[in-house]
Amino acid sequence: MLEKAIKGSALYWIWLLVLLAVIGVGFGAYLQQLDQGLSVTALNRDISWGLYIAQLTFLVGVAASAVMMVIPMYLHNHKAFARMLILGEFMAVATIIMCLLFVVVDLGQPQRLWNVVLYPTPSSVLFWDMVVLNGYLFLNILIGWVTLQAERKRVGPPRWIKPFIYISIPWAISIHTVTAFLYAGLPGRDFWLTASMAPSFLASAFAAGPALLILLAFAVKIFAKWDPGREAIQSLAKIVTYALAAYLFLIGCKIFTAAYSMVPDKLAHWEYLYFGLEGHTMLSVFMWVSTAAGVSALLILLFPKNRQADNILAFACVLVLISTWIEKGMGLITAGFVPTPMKEVLTYAPTGPEILITLGIYGIGFLIITVLWKVGIGVRREIEAT
Amino acid sequence: MKNSRRKFIKFAGMAALGWSICPSLAGARSGPRQSADRLRAERWAMVIDSEKLNDELMDKCIEACHKLHNVPDIPNDQNIKWIWKEPFYNLFHDQSHGYLKDKKSIPFLSLCNHCDNPPCVRVCPTQATFSRDDGIVLMDFHRCIGCRFCMAGCPYGSRSFNYYNPRNFLDDDDLVHDYPTREMGVVEKCEFCAHLLDQGEMPACVEASEGAILFGDLNDPNSDVRKVLQERYSLVRKPKLGTDPQVYYLI
Ligand code: SF4
Ligand code: SF4
Numbered sequence: 001m002l003e004k005a006i007k008g009s010a011l012y013w014i015w016l017l018v019l020l021a022v023i024g025v026g027f028g029a030y031l032q033q034l035d036q037g038l039s040v041t042a043l044n045r046d047i048s049w050g051l052y053i054a055q056l057t058f059l060v061g062v063a064a065s066a067v068m069m070v071i072p073m074y075l076h077n078h079k080a081f082a083r084m085l086i087l088g089e090f091m092a093v094a095t096i097i098m099c100l101l102f103v104v105v106d107l108g109q110p111q112r113l114w115n116v117v118l119y120p121t122p123s124s125v126l127f128w129d130m131v132v133l134n135g136y137l138f139l140n141i142l143i144g145w146v147t148l149q150a151e152r153k154r155v156g157p158p159r160w161i162k163p164f165i166y167i168s169i170p171w172a173i174s175i176h177t178v179t180a181f182l183y184a185g186l187p188g189r190d191f192w193l194t195a196s197m198a199p200s201f202l203a204s205a206f207a208a209g210p211a212l213l214i215l216l217a218f219a220v221k222i223f224a225k226w227d228p229g230r231e232a233i234q235s236l237a238k239i240v241t242y243a244l245a246a247y248l249f250l251i252g253c254k255i256f257t258a259a260y261s262m263v264p265d266k267l268a269h270w271e272y273l274y275f276g277l278e279g280h281t282m283l284s285v286f287m288w289v290s291t292a293a294g295v296s297a298l299l300i301l302l303f304p305k306n307r308q309a310d311n312i313l314a315f316a317c318v319l320v321l322i323s324t325w326i327e328k329g330m331g332l333i334t335a336g337f338v339p340t341p342m343k344e345v346l347t348y349a350p351t352g353p354e355i356l357i358t359l360g361i362y363g364i365g366f367l368i369i370t371v372l373w374k375v376g377i378g379v380r381r382e383i384e385a386t
Numbered sequence: 387m388k389n390s391r392r393k394f395i396k397f398a399g400m401a402a403l404g405w406s407i408c409p410s411l412a413g414a415r416s417g418p419r420q421s422a423d424r425l426r427a428e429r430w431a432m433v434i435d436s437e438k439l440n441d442e443l444m445d446k447c448i449e450a451c452h453k454l455h456n457v458p459d460i461p462n463d464q465n466i467k468w469i470w471k472e473p474f475y476n477l478f479h480d481q482s483h484g485y486l487k488d489k490k491s492i493p494f495l496s497l498c499n500h501c502d503n504p505p506c507v508r509v510c511p512t513q514a515t516f517s518r519d520d521g522i523v524l525m526d527f528h529r530c531i532g533c534r535f536c537m538a539g540c541p542y543g544s545r546s547f548n549y550y551n552p553r554n555f556l557d558d559d560d561l562v563h564d565y566p567t568r569e570m571g572v573v574e575k576c577e578f579c580a581h582l583l584d585q586g587e588m589p590a591c592v593e594a595s596e597g598a599i600l601f602g603d604l605n606d607p608n609s610d611v612r613k614v615l616q617e618r619y620s621l622v623r624k625p626k627l628g629t630d631p632q633v634y635y636l637i
Binding site for chain 1: 462463464465467472475476477479480505508509510511512513514529530531532533534535537538539540541542543546547548549550551569570571572573624627628629
């Protein structure tokens with residue numbers, strides 16, 4: 001099947017070259033980081049996690065999109081997703097690989113990563129995060145490949161794969177839950193210390209993942225001239241709408257708890273996030289963009305007419321991604337550290353190398369998505385042509 | 387259960403270490419480091435007397451500690467601090483109020499609390515940071531992968547990460563050879579001078595403090611630390627978090 005990845009149009013190859021260039025630049029920046037240590041980042045003694053860990057947090061969410069098709073299809077026999085499911089599974093593979101890379105580039109001693117396996121520590125949530133992320137990666141590669149191969153031979157997927165498909169459903173939930181628990185279980189980080197962390201991770205995941213999937217499906221329609229199916233996209237759009245509403249609702253709940261209780265340790269983080277403290281207002285500009293984008297997207301998506309118009313739907317999905325990316329990829333991590341345990345207020349703005357390494361990893365992710373989707377769509381075309 | 391597991395890990399580790407260094411001597415008696423006058427306790431604790439400490443003394447304590455442990459002096463926010471000065475308000479903001487005017491800005495010493503229930507140990511994915519039986523929370527610099535989970539987990543900002551190669555900021559002539567320098571990419575913090583205790587000496591800051599810092603066994607009813615905590619009013623940082631800090635501040 002892989003041969004389908006090396007037969008492509010000029011556009012396909014140009015796109016791959018662009019991605020390779022981005023990856024190359026990112027890799028160069030990573031070499032610099034290996035040489036000079038994390039001193040090349042804007043991280044410091046107080047804000048000790050930043051852009052990398054925030055991307056991990058965001059992308060774990062995106063990886064969920066597959067399960068939002070697996071549930072309707074396998075539990076409710078909703079056949080509309082049959083054509084598109086493989087794309088969701090391959091996207092999950094790419095995003096989980098990105099997540100793992102973001103963990104690795106964040107380490108001070110990446111060559112010692114194996115220590116996590118040599119000295120397994122069940123009390124550490126990071127240990128469990130590694131377990132569930134790698135497990136989810138394995139499940140999606142396995143399920144994606146086996147079902148695609150079966151389709152190609154025009155037979156139903158083998159029966160032994162079914163249990164893996166069912167396991168993948170709670171497993172997808174677990175990757176968000178465990179990633180949320182990285183933060184939610186830390187005493188003294190009041191911004192994260194809330195039971196709503198895991199639910200709000202799930203909600204934003206089920207909004208952002210399918211939103212990205214819809215956008216990529218439109219891209220495929222335009223560039224690869226292959227239509228994943230209108231009904232599938234419409235179902236995804238409904239999922240985005242519900243999940244987005246839940247995500248905004250949970251943010252509202254968190255703000256109410258902090259604002260009405262007026263407990264300073266809780267409230268200060270939200271003030272920092274939305275208004276800035278002691279003149280540190282950089283983040284608040286982004287947070288208002290995030291909130292405005294999220295609310296507007298919901299107002300658009302609530303009306304079925306808007307969801308049915310491809311370009312309006314695409315626009316709303318872009319808004320959803322902007323909103324959730326800023327919230328997870330910028331706000332959540334920094335605001336957890338500021339005000340610091342000593343009640344100091346700081347600004348974190350990633351450095352050039354940090355941004356280049358981040359873009360490089362996104363480059364790797366898109367490269368994997370492109371190649372895997374090329375194979376997946378190639379197989380689908382073959383079947384449909386006969 | 388926690389204790390027995392810890393003991394088992396320690397035992398297994400020590401056995402493996404001993405065997406790998408000198409297989410024929412496995413089981414032989416310990417070397418000079420574990421001499422009879424090693425200082426032992428069931429629960430080490432520190433009591434800092436804010437009445438006796440002054441600015442000059444604090445500087446001496448910091449100097450003694452940072453010199454002994456080869457702590458580099460890095461002039462930006464990616465710096466390393468084992469023990470440092472922090473205004474009262476920043477350490478005890480949850481136990482302050484608006485009319486503490488003069489106390490508010492008075493500097494206090496800040497260091498790792500060697501918590502009895504340390505979140506940093508709980509979150510570490512490699513057990514690179516661990517509690518000893520006597521309560522001291524230690525680091526294994528060779529095992530740490532530099533994930534900095536422990537820094538997010540510590541509610542006191544007690545931990546520093548080597549963003550730089552610390553050796554670039556140390557003067558070769560001033561190095562103390564009894565204690566290792568660290569490499570880039572690992573976390574470090576105060577160790578209650580565990581290596582000095584094991585040689586029968588008190589921690590460096592205690593020695594430098596001219597009696598303003600007491601150090602002893604909290605489980606011993608006759609120890610200085612126990613007695614003074616019974617007699618005078620003291621604070622610990624963020625008691626509501628349940629970490630059970632073992633650095634006490636006499637007020
Ligand atoms: S003060 Fe921080 S680093 Fe020290 S034992 Fe407590 S949690 Fe760990
Ligand atoms: S940075 Fe090192 S000591 Fe801290 S949690 Fe990670 S591995 Fe453990």
